[in-house]
Amino acid sequence: MKRKVTLKQIARELDVSISTVSKALRNSKEISEDTREKVQAFAKLYNYRPNNIALSLKNRKTKTIGIIIPEIVHHFFSKVIRGIELVANKRGYNVIVGLSNESFSKEVINMEMLANGSIDGFILSISKETLLQQDYHHFTETISQGMPIVMFDRVVNEVLCDKVIVDDLKGSKKAVNTLIEKGCKTIAIITTKDYVSVGKLRTQGYLEALNENDIKALGSLILKVDDKLVSEDHLDVLEKDIETLFESNKDIDGIFAVNELYAITAMKVARKLGLNIPEDVQVIGFTDGVLSKHATPSLTTVSQHAQQMGEQSAELLINNLEIEEDEDYYQTVVIETEIIERESTK
Amino acid sequence: MKRKVTLKQIARELDVSISTVSKALRNSKEISEDTREKVQAFAKLYNYRPNNIALSLKNRKTKTIGIIIPEIVHHFFSKVIRGIELVANKRGYNVIVGLSNESFSKEVINMEMLANGSIDGFILSISKETLLQQDYHHFTETISQGMPIVMFDRVVNEVLCDKVIVDDLKGSKKAVNTLIEKGCKTIAIITTKDYVSVGKLRTQGYLEALNENDIKALGSLILKVDDKLVSEDHLDVLEKDIETLFESNKDIDGIFAVNELYAITAMKVARKLGLNIPEDVQVIGFTDGVLSKHATPSLTTVSQHAQQMGEQSAELLINNLEIEEDEDYYQTVVIETEIIERESTK
């Protein structure tokens, strides 16, 4: 077992000083061609690689980005990570991942662990519990210590930093308008409780779209699911709720769901009730994931371009990190949504 | 913007030496209660946290695990990560993720970046290209430098290290036996080319199960999909192939697919051809993911317990890291599979 070789060892072996070795390896003109070659040959032989940790300590830069997301077993978030990783690697950065599991305390702990020197900056999406408690001190403190944050998707006005979001309002208006164009008269929405910022915005888009088309919004057509708990039997409750929705509104001919799971479940329930898709009921979901693509019938969705969000976030963060003068100028990048038409609409 | 505070700064402020501060913070008996309290109060006020990088350099331990996986937008892999992260955090470790994107060179580069001090050990699943080229020098070199590796799922005999695998052979036998018990007479398999170790093993399990039940295996019932390229239009080819499979074997009444995408696609094609599931054709897929669960009909699967694999891998690696004498004893943990019966079988 040959341990990793260090400058010191090379220096000892070749009977020169550490700094000579260091310079020789970096092709410094100061060193004679003779020793340079000798050192480089030796280094190559022993496969010398500078120790990242030592470099980080010296440069006060880790070249590592910390990602904090609520959940990784989730198509949207994993796609964002892929985007971040792509850009990060291209620009010489690594990516370290922390999961909050939608919990406030895990979010705080994870951030504290990483903020103590392990990373240069954060890219994160806020946990539901944090959104609910509206306690953002860990974000503001991190920023005030000089560590930049980029938030994506689940963001919050109270924290000043770069943000990458989808135009949820516009996106859901697009979706509802599409349903209306395709002939829907009675459109229901399956959404989340309002504390989830994106859920709230998407509900608002639904209402505005109806309003602009002179369709009266009915409270009975709005189903707000409480998904505080990401539990297994949560699904049963969801199905029951949707069933009730259909049964108390027999004339529903369009469904807009704020995520693909809700949409898929709605289709399932509809089918169970003898309704055909898209003939009797048309369905559109927000978030384009695997479920939508491979469902039968496949689901028409509002694509968020998750990977692009990740890429943008990484670009923003790294630009911020590598710019000398850190001006207090924060930008919010809005990623355009796109309707992907599949079989669940006519 | 208050920069992160260091021992040195605290020492200067309080007019004591750095080591006094260090000791005081670690509650050393050497320090008088007086100064101890003074230092601790000050540290608390300025929210002092030791710098991880400095600690890593000093202790020659990073308390960080490197994960290299072929793809993150994948239910199985993200579940494994969740398992790793869970155990890692519980035991005081962080997790840094590198994606090989199924490419040999990206796998090598990623490992080299992380191996130079950034992490204490690897947990990885081998990329397809690496499996195809059968070039494992980067693994063996890493190990010979004293950095432990735990491989999961896609492993290889040529590399000596801890491994966590699913009993693919037994799992697929279970699946095929289930189909036989449920009355299937003509069972086809949709699998990968043989260089994917798990694909090969699952095919083998299929053959053995047939053999043990005195059913003759027919070459025409074995569809080996070439999924070297994870491309979008790959799906079309897949559908075509499956369609051909059905049409040239009209009596197929059972399908065993080595992953859920193949299974779902098979169901889709079957339905298109007017076949009912599970009445005409029963389907079982390997790998239990979201697609299986939310498909219509929902898919009977062989669950690999991905999260458990991640947890086991992390336990194995951390145990290895924290044990003093590193004996050259490697173990392979086999995670039992489990048939999860849903609607795609009778």
Added chain:
DNA sequence: TTGTACGCGTTATCAA
């Protein structure tokens, strides 16, 4: 009870 010195691996500066 407190402080000094050293080392982890590296690079930059300055002296020889």
Added chain:
DNA sequence: TTGATAACGCGTACAA
């Protein structure tokens, strides 16, 4: 052309 020294931030053995 080469080498010694300091510094990044920390902990600890040893000296005062």
